[in-house]
Amino acid sequence: MQKNHIFALGAAILLAGVGYYVVSGDGSTLPDDIASGNGRIEATQVDISTKIAGRVKEVLAREGDLVEPGETVATIDVAELQAQLLRAEADVASAQSAVAAARASIEEAKARLVLAEQELARTEVLVEKGHDSQENRDVRVSERNVARANVASAEATLVAQQRSVDAARAVATEIRTQINDGVLKSTVIGRVLYRLAEPGEVLASGGAVMTLVNFQDIYMEIFLPSSQAHRVAIGAEARVQLDILDFAIPATVSFVSPESQFTPKEVETPSEREKLMFRVKVRVPSDLVLNHIESVKTGIRGVAYVRLTRLDGEPSAWPAILKPMPAGLAPETGDTGTH
DSSP states (O other): OOEEEEEESOOOOTTTTOOOOOOOOOOOOOOOTEEEEEEEEEEEEEEEEEOOOEEEEEOOOOOEEEEOOEEEEEEOOHHHHHHHHHHHHHHHHHHHHHHHHHHHHHHHHOOOOOHHHHHHHHHHHHHHHTOOHHHHHHHHHHHHHHHHHHHHHHHHHHHHHHHHHHHHHHHHHHHHHHHHHOOOOOOOOEEEEEEOOOOOOOOOTTTTTEEEEEEEEEEEEEEEEEHHHHOOTTEEEEEETTTOOEEEEEEEEEEEEEEEEEEEETOOOOHHHHHHEEEEEEOOOHHHHHHHHGOOOOOEEEEEEOOOOOOSOOOOOOOOOGGGOOOTTSSSSOOOOOO
């Protein structure tokens, strides 16, 4: 899999029943330790791609389907690889037979060495008694040395055959891995955005089969001036107020750009475009997204509020436009956003 660009679907994030803050619409001025910026709910786009080249056998997920981590979403035809695996397993068996033969050769060579040493010992006794010649003794010595060399050669052959078994097993393991790679699984929980391939199509290695919206990374990006950006800490408390909702969603700051850049084109006024701004990512907690996963969409615009680091005094309360919901509508547990 590979992660692509951040994108927006042009729909909405409907976290029904989450209700943390009600927008009063009184236009209250923000405290100096709370900053805000316009943005839209976004998510990471993830491509599910094939590692091996081959023909698409099945595509099990349709556009709009919700998929879980580890769920099989497509398969690649691996019939050719399975045939290669059978041949590789036969090579392993053949190499193992060669190892057995090499071990037998060692035993045979050792037996010949024992016989050669015994004959040499008998010949030396006969030579000492004058019943045999020195020439015959030299022949026995030569035979003993040859027998020793044969043992060493047989042992070296065994080592080589054992390495051949290892190589054959490695080939078989590689093919099994390729066969396993023919089953494409999701590594994230998300919804299918596009089916990029259909059964019967032939894909090269790295060919994308489908694109998912990663629900484990739902966020809004805003741009803040340097006077505020340097006071934004990773993990800082935040709130996301969407145009379509009358309550705000709790969030945290997950990224602050180390470099300034021009304000994006979405900011309409020329005076704002002239300013160098810092990109800030406000991330919606994964557990909150997962609790309302059937309602989650991306693309709707809104405003993110970020709590800035305060050097003196207590943190300000959240602005009046983010009031808690009435007790009858608010969740039984969780942050009410009054602090």
